[in-house]
Amino acid sequence: MRESARTIVLVRTTSQILLTWLFFGIAGIADVHASSIAGSPHDLSVNGEGICVYCHTPMSASLDGSTPLWNRKTSSKTLSMYSSSTLDMTIEATPGDVSLMCLSCHDGSMAYDSLINNPGVANNGVMTGTSAIGADGLANDHPISIEYDPSKDSHFAPATNGRVGGLPLFVKNGQTGPATQVECSTCHDVHDPSNGNFLRMSNAGSSLCLTCHVL
Numbered sequence: 001m002r003e004s005a006r007t008i009v010l011v012r013t014t015s016q017i018l019l020t021w022l023f024f025g026i027a028g029i030a031d032v033h034a035s036s037i038a039g040s041p042h043d044l045s046v047n048g049e050g051i052c053v054y055c056h057t058p059m060s061a062s063l064d065g066s067t068p069l070w071n072r073k074t075s076s077k078t079l080s081m082y083s084s085s086t087l088d089m090t091i092e093a094t095p096g097d098v099s100l101m102c103l104s105c106h107d108g109s110m111a112y113d114s115l116i117n118n119p120g121v122a123n124n125g126v127m128t129g130t131s132a133i134g135a136d137g138l139a140n141d142h143p144i145s146i147e148y149d150p151s152k153d154s155h156f157a158p159a160t161n162g163r164v165g166g167l168p169l170f171v172k173n174g175q176t177g178p179a180t181q182v183e184c185s186t187c188h189d190v191h192d193p194s195n196g197n198f199l200r201m202s203n204a205g206s207s208l209c210l211t212c213h214v215l
């Protein structure tokens with residue numbers, strides 16, 4: 001008994017080290033500008049004790065999402081999805097994992113410090129107002145967890161290697177690839193407030209919209 005318990009602990013620790021290495025090594029922590037998150041709406045630290053911890057942890061992370069070392073509990077709120085008679089592409093019945101990460105704050109149902117591994121930070125605020133875009137469901141928001149497939153509608157730019165222009169697509173829940181899904185993080189970069197609204201690119205002249213929509 002003790003021997004096998006120890007083996008499990010060892011295996012777990014090894015995979016955590018590997019994950020930590022993948023996270024800080026390959027992904028390149030230097031690419032994520034802590035200084036730009038600091039002071040942005042995504043800096044939830046109360047006394048400067050930690051910014052990343054509200055979303056990531058190096059230890060005991062949730063492994064069921066597609067976000068690296070995710071540290072947030074999953075909201076149990078049921079969210080209506082966008083629907084319309086003119087949609088040509090396939091929308092999932094529930095949000096993809098990477099969008100659920102956003103919605104764990106942005107559906108207004110859970111406190112910011114509902115963390116899997118909390119090293120002692122406290123910020124029990126819950127989102128209200130216009131930022132809580134999922135509070136009334138997602139039917140009135142741009143479709144997410146929809147497969148980007150220009151073969152079904154010629155008014156869309158081509159996708160190459162999981163990207164449309166500079167915008168990344170994500171892997172559908174339960175699959176390992178290819179990246180086909182439009183999710184919150186397709187248009188937003190949680191780490192970078194420089195374009196306003198954490199947008200991946202400026203939307204001046206609707207340039208973000210026109211990256212995908214060809215009118």
Ligand code: HEC
Pocket residue numbers: 023027028029032033034037042043051052053054055056067068098101102185188189190191
């Ligand atoms: C508000 C939530 C949030 C905070 C705070 C946050 N991240 Fe992230 N991070 C995400 C999400 C969501 C993803 C995956 C999807 C994406 O890339 O947008 C991600 C992805 C990453 C990645 C993978 C590479 C990449 O850019 O996609 C790295 C590395 C990373 N974060 C590091 C950090 C570091 C370091 C901090 C603290 C300075 C931090 N993050 C703070 C939500 C957050």
Ligand code: HEC
Pocket residue numbers: 041042044054055072098101102103104105106112127128129131184185188189190193196197198199
């Ligand atoms: C840990 C909680 C948390 C997570 C996770 C989170 N956010 Fe936020 N986000 C916030 C808070 C808090 C604000 C500020 C709310 C306010 O001012 O009312 C905010 C604000 C924003 C804003 C508005 C920024 C502005 O300049 O006004 C956008 C856009 C946004 N988040 C997108 C995202 C996306 C996309 C994700 C997932 C990739 C995400 N957030 C994940 C907490 C979170």
Ligand code: HEC
Pocket residue numbers: 099102103106130131132133142143144182183184185186187188197199203208
């Ligand atoms: C197709 C691109 C796109 C997708 C997908 C998308 N957003 Fe946005 N989002 C925008 C743009 C553009 C804005 C800027 C405000 C506007 O034009 O309405 C914005 C604004 C916001 C704001 C600020 C709202 C306010 O009134 O303060 C939040 C919060 C936000 N998005 C979160 C999310 C979350 C969470 C998801 C996924 C459930 C998501 N977004 C998916 C493009 C997108």
Ligand code: HEC
Pocket residue numbers: 083084085086087088089090142143146147148149153164167182186187203208209210211212213
């Ligand atoms: C990453 C690519 C992408 C970006 C960026 C994008 N969209 Fe979309 N949009 C889509 C896809 C995919 C659909 C679903 C199309 C379908 O099924 O026919 C869609 C659907 C829509 C629809 C609903 C159409 C319907 O038939 O119900 C509207 C409206 C829309 N987008 C407006 C916008 C606006 C406004 C912006 C900029 C703020 C934007 N989109 C940015 C990919 C994108």
